[in-house]
Amino acid sequence: MRVERDLRRVIGDGESLPDGEVEGLDDADLLELYRQLVLLRTYDERSLVYHRQGRIGTYAIFWNHEAMQVGAVYALSDDDWIFPSYRESAIGLLRGMPAATVLSWWRGHPAGWWNPADYNVASICVPIGTHVPHAAGLAWGKKLRGESACAVAFFGDGATSEGSFHEGANFAGVLKAPLVLFCNNNQWAISTPLELQTAAETLADKAVGYGIPAARVDGADVLAVYEATREAVARARAGEGPTFIEAVTYRAAPHATADDPSVYIDPARVEEERRRECVGRFEGYLRRRGLLPDELREQVTGEAAQLMREAIAAAEAEPDPDPELVFAHAYAAPPASFDHDLAELRRVLADG
Amino acid sequence: MRVERDLRRVIGDGESLPDGEVEGLDDADLLELYRQLVLLRTYDERSLVYHRQGRIGTYAIFWNHEAMQVGAVYALSDDDWIFPSYRESAIGLLRGMPAATVLSWWRGHPAGWWNPADYNVASICVPIGTHVPHAAGLAWGKKLRGESACAVAFFGDGATSEGSFHEGANFAGVLKAPLVLFCNNNQWAISTPLELQTAAETLADKAVGYGIPAARVDGADVLAVYEATREAVARARAGEGPTFIEAVTYRAAPHATADDPSVYIDPARVEEERRRECVGRFEGYLRRRGLLPDELREQVTGEAAQLMREAIAAAEAEPDPDPELVFAHAYAAPPASFDHDLAELRRVLADG
Amino acid sequence: MGELTLVEAINDALHHELARDPNVLVMGEDVGLVGGVFRATAGLRETFGEDRCIDTPLAEAGILGTAVGLCMAGWRPVCEMQYDAFSYPCLDQLINHVGRYRWRSGGKMEFPITVRMPYGGGVRAPELHDDSPEAYYVHTPGVKVAIPSTPADAKGLLAAAIRDPDPVVIFEPKLHYRTMRGSVPDGEYVVPLGRARVAREGSDVTVVAYGAMVPLAEQAASALAGEASVEVLDLRTLKPLDEDALLASVAKTGRVVVVQEAPRTCGYAAEVAAILAEKAILDLHGPVLRVTGYDVPYPYWKLEDAYMPSVARVADAVRRLLAF
Amino acid sequence: MGELTLVEAINDALHHELARDPNVLVMGEDVGLVGGVFRATAGLRETFGEDRCIDTPLAEAGILGTAVGLCMAGWRPVCEMQYDAFSYPCLDQLINHVGRYRWRSGGKMEFPITVRMPYGGGVRAPELHDDSPEAYYVHTPGVKVAIPSTPADAKGLLAAAIRDPDPVVIFEPKLHYRTMRGSVPDGEYVVPLGRARVAREGSDVTVVAYGAMVPLAEQAASALAGEASVEVLDLRTLKPLDEDALLASVAKTGRVVVVQEAPRTCGYAAEVAAILAEKAILDLHGPVLRVTGYDVPYPYWKLEDAYMPSVARVADAVRRLLAF
Numbered sequence A, B: 001m002r003v004e005r006d007l008r009r010v011i012g013d014g015e016s017l018p019d020g021e022v023e024g025l026d027d028a029d030l031l032e033l034y035r036q037l038v039l040l041r042t043y044d045e046r047s048l049v050y051h052r053q054g055r056i057g058t059y060a061i062f063w064n065h066e067a068m069q070v071g072a073v074y075a076l077s078d079d080d081w082i083f084p085s086y087r088e089s090a091i092g093l094l095r096g097m098p099a100a101t102v103l104s105w106w107r108g109h110p111a112g113w114w115n116p117a118d119y120n121v122a123s124i125c126v127p128i129g130t131h132v133p134h135a136a137g138l139a140w141g142k143k144l145r146g147e148s149a150c151a152v153a154f155f156g157d158g159a160t161s162e163g164s165f166h167e168g169a170n171f172a173g174v175l176k177a178p179l180v181l182f183c184n185n186n187q188w189a190i191s192t193p194l195e196l197q198t199a200a201e202t203l204a205d206k207a208v209g210y211g212i213p214a215a216r217v218d219g220a221d222v223l224a225v226y227e228a229t230r231e232a233v234a235r236a237r238a239g240e241g242p243t244f245i246e247a248v249t250y251r252a253a254p255h256a257t258a259d260d261p262s263v264y265i266d267p268a269r270v271e272e273e274r275r276r277e278c279v280g281r282f283e284g285y286l287r288r289r290g291l292l293p294d295e296l297r298e299q300v301t302g303e304a305a306q307l308m309r310e311a312i313a314a315a316e317a318e319p320d321p322d323p324e325l326v327f328a329h330a331y332a333a334p335p336a337s338f339d340h341d342l343a344e345l346r347r348v349l350a351d352g
Numbered sequence C, D: 001m002g003e004l005t006l007v008e009a010i011n012d013a014l015h016h017e018l019a020r021d022p023n024v025l026v027m028g029e030d031v032g033l034v035g036g037v038f039r040a041t042a043g044l045r046e047t048f049g050e051d052r053c054i055d056t057p058l059a060e061a062g063i064l065g066t067a068v069g070l071c072m073a074g075w076r077p078v079c080e081m082q083y084d085a086f087s088y089p090c091l092d093q094l095i096n097h098v099g100r101y102r103w104r105s106g107g108k109m110e111f112p113i114t115v116r117m118p119y120g121g122g123v124r125a126p127e128l129h130d131d132s133p134e135a136y137y138v139h140t141p142g143v144k145v146a147i148p149s150t151p152a153d154a155k156g157l158l159a160a161a162i163r164d165p166d167p168v169v170i171f172e173p174k175l176h177y178r179t180m181r182g183s184v185p186d187g188e189y190v191v192p193l194g195r196a197r198v199a200r201e202g203s204d205v206t207v208v209a210y211g212a213m214v215p216l217a218e219q220a221a222s223a224l225a226g227e228a229s230v231e232v233l234d235l236r237t238l239k240p241l242d243e244d245a246l247l248a249s250v251a252k253t254g255r256v257v258v259v260q261e262a263p264r265t266c267g268y269a270a271e272v273a274a275i276l277a278e279k280a281i282l283d284l285h286g287p288v289l290r291v292t293g294y295d296v297p298y299p300y301w302k303l304e305d306a307y308m309p310s311v312a313r314v315a316d317a318v319r320r321l322l323a324f
């Protein structure tokens, strides 16, 4: 199986490195990719503010991860399934999920529930790597049904150390499941650097052991990500099984709002990364192609900001959830004891 | 990291394929290897008989796996640790463990207990792959202490699918633990063939994902196994970390006494394998070198048979274990409730 | 009605359920080609094809995790764990996903997974083929647990599990796989989850049991004939528990012995005793006694008779209770 | 005596134990460079070097499995599981190896592993950062379990665990990591495993609790002042349990409420109730009531106050018991 070691890149640097092009993407596509990048960026930046304002709880920042999410999802059709980790919490927005739903999730509110089948977006996976077998199962299950849908599982560099990643990837390989294993290699698992995570020369090397081809792409290059994922999806639909994509980037923000990376991270390296962050790079690309006049940029940014304003208002307008929701959905037919528990709870709450 | 894809081989076929030699092994070594092969072969064949006679319980046959065990262990020094699976149940014999101990284990008798530190042989691992992290930990722990000991973990092709194999191998890679990951690829996990276990082209390919070099050897060639393991041990002692060895063989016997492979296995392939089984091949090699006169062969075989006769007699002479042993060693200082439980049990047993 | 062994009854249930619902599939280690190491899945692959009876790689977390995804694609997977003690790698998926996912989808998505596994000791097996892990499963929210004690229940409870919209774990007493025969209704047959069975009526003492402990309790009841009238209550489903049946029996007898093969501490017998201590305190004429495995690793098999609850230990507990 | 937060007390214990015994090492995800996500291991790497405070790959079964091998090489590993619900992958190693290995070596080899982890809810965290998994651990033979409720006990029980020749699992109430301060003895300090603590004396009702439920029980006791004299028994060690202390308290009060944050069914409160139903039936003036989490997945945090046992629910149980 082929492992591409070289980092794929399409976007240049406006200087010595020339811009490339992705066949089949027209200007409208490029602007749609931009709109989506800005949407996620705005979601992320607003969320950090909302967290500081106490409007949402602990939040896993995905600043500079937008290109991986947007690029990969743009290569999918709506029938295809997305399996996000907490790092892709807002990826449902790319499928029309209301931002208020995701904000509610981070607010610990059941309004953050969604039916995965409504968007073909699985619930956010909080434990590391355990959704990889889910994605393998979904993809394989679709194939068994003769449907053409495939799945993408997003996970981090750290996740590759978990047994569940291994078992899921191996199942997918054996079952030739139409799956894209999308690894966001941001080089840190909280405070643990990649070299303490694995001795492999690249994460893409892991694919070999599963008989899966792999590609490496610049994770801050939305076009390269799109192109690599599109190829992986084509393989999947052609019945050739899974592909592993290692998207190489760098975590330029804290792991989450509770984290203080100053103890472990090199600020110069972070600064460098912030200078080449993914939204700005794509803006440069569009500008160089004459596609992004300032008014358009402002319009897109403004729309995203407005969407977030409405979303947080909607999320905050949710009334506090009724205690009934503690019990309601654990089982299709809740046991009799739940009625009793709820009645007792209501009585005590009323007394208190 | 280098993965050797070609199967290493030293022993020829007495016809077109020439015999090789392993540097550093003299005639005495060759005969010692032979003695050990015969010892394990005899252990295995007698155990099958003992099982049929009802003297031992279910038994995991290791016929034609002897060369892997003997070859690998011969490359170790006595300080080095062995982590066997049930397929290597009698490997302790190569370290002076009484055969009666192993027979007792298969008889479900606590006389089958041993202190791993007495032989540097861990307890037989019955769950698949869970001893791989143990071996990684031991090896790393020795290194942390500045000791030169290394470890070998034996596991099967099926084990490579388990999360524990993955996590153990990855830890070993990162920690540069002096460990040999010895995979007995007998191409079956009970009734599951290798191609349902993994889509990897070879099991050795798995090593790449851990940044570990790998070699593939003919598992029925005791000299090739020895040589490959010796190199791996040298790497380990030189501080270069783990090595993965895939020893390729074929399970020419049922998985265990309870298994009937006729349903799933190709008898012609088994016949072929039985013709090239590992003890006979080494006998041919020794004969071609004029090292194995018939008397010597008979002497070695006779000694092994005698050892087994004495061992089964010793195992059967063990009195039934006292119920106290149910409680005795679960904790260093058993809780008070155990005294009560044992007293009650004794009373009930006496009444009955 | 045919006379089937317990494992044949399971096989029968699987055949009927796969025939009934094209979304049901069976997956696990060695379930396909060889029909399972206990032959519980024998014939399924031949009848339903290799897409509905799948030999998986050797990875229990992978099996259960993949099953979660299969549910999302509309399947109803029946996962075999080859043995009790080899199911532990799947606990992570069970606790963090299988039992939680429905709730997290606001009840919108179903995870009708059945996990079945042989459990328990007494079969003279090598280490770690003898565990009774039901408490780990029962404690897990969002999961149901059933344990049959007869061939008919093995068939009927498994069918109920497969049809249930929620994840259900079935522990099958391997001790009786081939040694227990019983009449089993032909064709489709369902024993609803959550209903206990009075295996034997009595009036002095209730022995509460499930799985392989039920025949043992019955033998103890027979051994006590003349001394005491022993009711044997077979719980059949541990979660949801048939509390009414439990409380009704205790209201009648006032004396309870709970039998469980698993280690004592925090085992299921504790739950039964706790319910009685909470809801039947005025009915109890004496202590609630537990006869259980001990709080030690399941021993090598020459010691297993000393470890396992025995007829003598159950009878002894009944006698102690009567003498209280 | 210094005034320390609970997590500072843990950190203090680790410093003293690593200084005392060169065989003790700490390992886990993010324990080294950053000193743990809760800073429980802060400073260890600086003081004892990176060989004694190791940042591992992200793999909980790998951590515990590697620790087994480290024991064989003479180390005494202290493993951190980053969070309760992320410890589940290690259960397989715990049940099949950690709890069994000593027995299988005929008592010849020791596995002095300490597993420590933050547990429990109430901290407004995202999903799966709130579990109370102690029952899974307590049910496992060969393993001991302790849960401190004060900074002093957090220090002393952890030290005891590290020194113990057997595997010990310590659950640390993360709710109180930084919010609870208390005086903690300086220097080496050990609270022996297996001894409960009367957190508050009383004569009418015993509230049995552990970990984060102890302060809650104490608040309930205060809330009930004038109505009832409530004794609060802090179990401290769940296994081995201080049965004498439990029975002594119940002999005095005759009324028991057991509080546990974990889901009810087959939780540790059931074990306490079962012991009482077996050994204190004549002392009980009423039912043994359990106040617990519910048998549902731990909910999103806007619902957690409804899920968690509260002062009001404990007080209500006490009142019901008094009115019985």
Ligand SMILES: Cc1ncc(C[n+]2csc(CCOP(=O)(O)OP(=O)(O)O)c2C)c(N)n1
Pocket (backbone or CB within 6 Å): A087, A126, A127, A128, A155, A156, A157, A158, A159, A160, A184, A186, A187, A188, A189, A190, A251, A255, D029, D058, D082, D083, D086
């Ligand atoms: C099974 C499990 N163990 C530990 C954690 C705690 N944890 C949350 S995020 C994280 C690091 C993950 O790193 P990586 O996989 O690289 O993803 P990233 O956060 O960098 O996107 C850890 C250890 C967890 N969520 N699940």
Ligand SMILES: Cc1ncc(C[n+]2csc(CCOP(=O)(O)OP(=O)(O)O)c2C)c(N)n1
Pocket (backbone or CB within 6 Å): B087, B126, B127, B128, B155, B156, B157, B158, B159, B160, B184, B186, B187, B188, B189, B190, B251, B255, C029, C058, C082, C083, C086
């Ligand atoms: C965790 C676990 N799952 C399942 C089993 C049951 N089992 C015993 S041997 C075996 C096959 C192992 O195959 P392989 O790793 O190739 O080793 P081999 O037996 O061929 O030497 C299985 C599935 C087990 N022992 N442990």
Ligand SMILES: [Mg+2]
Pocket (backbone or CB within 6 Å): A156, A157, A158, A184, A185, A186, A187, A188, A189, A190
């Ligand atoms: Mg990362």
Ligand SMILES: [Mg+2]
Pocket (backbone or CB within 6 Å): B156, B157, B158, B184, B185, B186, B187, B188, B189, B190
């Ligand atoms: Mg094999």
